[in-house]
Amino acid sequence: MVSISRSLSTDNTFAYVILSNDTSTAVNESGQWGFVSQMTTSNGSVTAKCLEFKPNINLNISLIAIR
Secondary structure, three states: OEEOOOOOOOOEEEEEEOOOOOHHHHHHHHHHHOOEEEEEEEOOEEEEEEOOOOOOOOOOEEEEEEO
16 A cells, blocks of 8 residues: 555546666566556555565556546
């Protein structure tokens, strides 16, 4: 879970990973991002859900909220 002050539970949120400019790092980030199966919003936070495995590196993501 990540705190995002202006997030609402009614937001439709689209998320994507921001890949590194380094190719080998970007390949790893892309693979780790594949573990994320769902993003849900609530008032003040966003939670990522992983079904079996979770990323073992920090990922930079961008969120776009549609209200």
